[in-house]
Amino acid sequence: MESVKLYALPELPYDYAALAPHLSADLLRLHHDKHHAAYVNAANAILQKMDKARTDNADFDAKATFKELSFQIGGHVLHSLFWKNLAPATAGGGGKPSGSIAKVIDDEYGSWERFKKLFSQTAASAEGSGWAALTFCRQTNRPIIMQVEKHNTNVYPMFRILMVLDVWEHAYYLDYRNDRGKFIEAFWNIVNWTEVNQRFEKLMKG
Numbered sequence: 230m231e232s233v234k235l236y237a238l239p240e241l242p243y244d245y246a247a248l249a250p251h252l253s254a255d256l257l258r259l260h261h262d263k264h265h266a267a268y269v270n271a272a273n274a275i276l277q278k279m280d281k282a283r284t285d286n287a288d289f290d291a292k293a294t295f296k297e298l299s300f301q302i303g304g305h306v307l308h309s310l311f312w313k314n315l316a317p318a319t320a321g322g323g324g325k326p327s328g329s330i331a332k333v334i335d336d337e338y339g340s341w342e343r344f345k346k347l348f349s350q351t352a353a354s355a356e357g358s359g360w361a362a363l364t365f366c367r368q369t370n371r372p373i374i375m376q377v378e379k380h381n382t383n384v385y386p387m388f389r390i391l392m393v394l395d396v397w398e399h400a401y402y403l404d405y406r407n408d409r410g411k412f413i414e415a416f417w418n419i420v421n422w423t424e425v426n427q428r429f430e431k432l433m434k435g
């Protein structure tokens with residue numbers, strides 16, 4: 230029996246105002262309810278278009294369709310990871326990493342401060358719209374930083390994403406205008422290291 234399988238917009242794991250003063254409620258509402266929702270809706274529209282093509286036994290433009298699907302799904306997946314790797318300061322957000330991930334970061338980058346600087350530089354230097362991500366490679370057992378352009382370019386296939394930072398203008402412009410650097414500094418005050426560490430430990434157990 231066939232069932233409809235579509236993407237769904239996840240709820241934020243905290244109130245819209247919970248990340249203030251680092252991110253305002255207005256910014257989060259716009260970012261989550263409008264931008265993230267748009268990627269979910271667009272990805273679903275493509276899937277439904279492909280379903281219809283199957284029903285009609287019709288062709289569609291594979292190159293254009295899968296390129297756009299990659300962008301829309303990438304937007305949905307990265308935003309879903311982003312919301313969960315943030316937390317209010319009152320719920321453990323910010324500070325230094327702890328647990329297994331702290332040692333992995335120290336081993337690879339020399340120190341937490343050096344990692345923070347490198348990750349911040351990755352986010353600051355993303356051209357146009359993009360993301361900085363901390364990933365982990367199971368072949369080399371190294372954490373590897375990834376600079377995603379748009380939502381889907383420069384991605385390392387199969388590397389688990391442990392932490393992401395959205396540096397599209399829609400992620401900060403309302404609160405920080407064009408000061409991406411200030412937004413990146415604010416990010417470090419609301420990183421949910423418990424979540425990042427759990428993602429890492431789950432990967433290592435898997």
Ligand SMILES: [Fe+2]
Binds near residue numbers: 264395400
């Ligand atoms: Fe975004």
